[in-house]
Amino acid sequence: xxxxxxxxxxxxxxxxxxxxxxxxxxxxxxxxxxxxxxxxxxxxxxxxxxxxxxxxxxxxxxxxxxxxxxxxxxxxxxxxxxxxxxxxxxxxxxxxxxxxxxxxxxxxxxxxxxxxxxxxxxxxxxxxxxxxxxxxxxxxxxxxxxxxxxxxxxxxxxxxxxxxxxxxxxxxxxxxxxxxxxxxxxxxxxxxxxxxxxxxxxxxxxxxxxxxxxxxxxxxxxxxxxxxxxxxxxxxxxxxxxxxxxxxxxxxxxxxxxxxxxxxxxxxxxxxxxxxxxxxxxxxxxxxxxxxxxxxxxxxxxx
Numbered sequence: 001x002x003x004x005x006x007x008x009x010x011x012x013x014x015x016x017x018x019x020x021x022x023x024x025x026x027x028x029x030x031x032x033x034x035x036x037x038x039x040x041x042x043x044x045x046x047x048x049x050x051x052x053x054x055x056x057x058x059x060x061x062x063x064x065x066x067x068x069x070x071x072x073x074x075x076x077x078x079x080x081x082x083x084x085x086x087x088x089x090x091x092x093x094x095x096x097x098x099x100x101x102x103x104x105x106x107x108x109x110x111x112x113x114x115x116x117x118x119x120x121x122x123x124x125x126x127x128x129x130x131x132x133x134x135x136x137x138x139x140x141x142x143x144x145x146x147x148x149x150x151x152x153x154x155x156x157x158x159x160x161x162x163x164x165x166x167x168x169x170x171x172x173x174x175x176x177x178x179x180x181x182x183x184x185x186x187x188x189x190x191x192x193x194x195x196x197x198x199x200x201x202x203x204x205x206x207x208x209x210x211x212x213x214x215x216x217x218x219x220x221x222x223x224x225x226x227x228x229x230x231x232x233x234x235x236x237x238x239x240x241x242x243x244x245x246x247x248x249x250x251x252x253x254x255x256x257x258x259x260x261x262x263x264x265x266x267x268x269x270x271x272x273x274x275x276x277x278x279x280x281x282x283x284x285x286x287x288x289x290x291x292x293x294x295x296x297x298x299x300x301x302x303x
Contacts (some may be wrong), residue, residue, distance in 0.1 A: 007062050011069055016056055018184075019077040022046035024107045025119065026084055028100075032086075037111070073125050079154045082123030085109065088159035089116070093164060106164050117165030118173065120158040125177035127155035132185050168221045168229075231279035232287055238263050239286050242295045250298025256284050258295060 026043045059066045075089045085108045091097035092106050099107040110116040131151035134144045162174055169250060182188075196203045222229050242251070251258045266272065267280070286292035294302045 006071055007065060010058050010062065012065070014228045015069070015073045015077075017047075017051050017054055018073050019080070020049050022074070023081050023084075025079060027207055028109050049112065068208055075130055078123055079127050079130065079151060082120065082127065082158055083150075083154045085116070085119060085123075086154065086161055089120075089161045089164075090157075093161075106161070108193055113165040114167045114170070117162055117167035117170035120162055120165070121167075121170040121174040121177070124162075124174045125181045127151045127158065128178060129181050129185070131155060132181070142176055166225070168224065171221070204233045209285065227279055230275060231281065232258070234288060235259075235281075235283055236277050236288060236291060238266060239288070239291045239295050241266065243291065247294070248295055248299050250294065250301060252297065254290050255286060259283065 012104055021044070024040055027043065029039060055066070055070075074251060088097060089106055089108045092099045092108070099105055100109070100111050101107050101113075104113050106113050106116070108116040108119070110119070128151070131148055134148040134151065159174070162170060192203075238259060239262075242258050245251075245262075263280060267277070286295065290302070
């Protein structure tokens with residue numbers, strides 16, 4: 001009996017630690033600028049070390065129960081924090097709370113609506129999956145019913161806020177991941193194979209129409225904020241030139257420094273377009289973690 005209580009107490013304590021660790025993203029200090037995230041990163045790294053050590057020790061003692069619970073603990077922690085972020089976003093949209101950026105009405109606890117939208121896009125498929133999973137047990141227990149409604153609420157809350165963030169990458173991420181969850185939950189492979197055997201011509205026509213729709217939607221998303229898209233493409237072009245200079249070893253300097261020097265060299269050649277000149281800037285990030293990591297540390301470090 002004592003061992004049973006100890007086992008679930010350890011797992012419960014681990015759940016609390018993971019919940020608090022994943023909630024670091026929601027920390028705010030009004031005495032600091034909203035874009036100053038050093039404190040959050042410090043807490044996140046420190047909390048991650050504590051959670052990892054605790055998880056290894058607990059897994060060594062009770063591997064089965066920890067293995068069974070870990071995924072659910074992470075999923076429901078993210079869902080609960082997603083609800084918190086969603087409510088905060090709605091308060092900002094309707095003017096009951098101030099955003100963290102003077103140019104945007106919606107940022108959640110983030111500094112910019114782009115990472116905030118990315119966070120919401122991550123919560124959507126997790127909440128949808130938990131709702132669909134619990135919906136099968138809808139009539140079996142009160143806890144399953146409450147969890148099902150909570151997951152559905154989180155999904156709809158995040159989905160409603162995504163258009164306001166105006167982040168195309170978040171829209172694509174949410175749409176792709178939601179379709180992925182629905183596809184496998186409803187046995188999409190078997191259904192498609194069965195439908196294809198029965199209606200081959202219709203399936204080919206639908207596939208062509210789908211490809212055409214994707215091209216049209218992609219074209220529309222590109223021109224929704226054309227300058228922003230061209231700016232990102234130009235940024236990645238310069239970053240690739242930086243990588244080409246030292247692909248394996250990297251530069252081991254801050255991204256703004258190496259990017260600024262590479263951009264200066266590029267414009268000094270005179271071989272650039274008016275569009276590139278118009279969208280050029282001095283970014284602090286590459287808006288592509290893979291390219292930035294390779295540019296700073298090299299391919300060997302990246303691998």
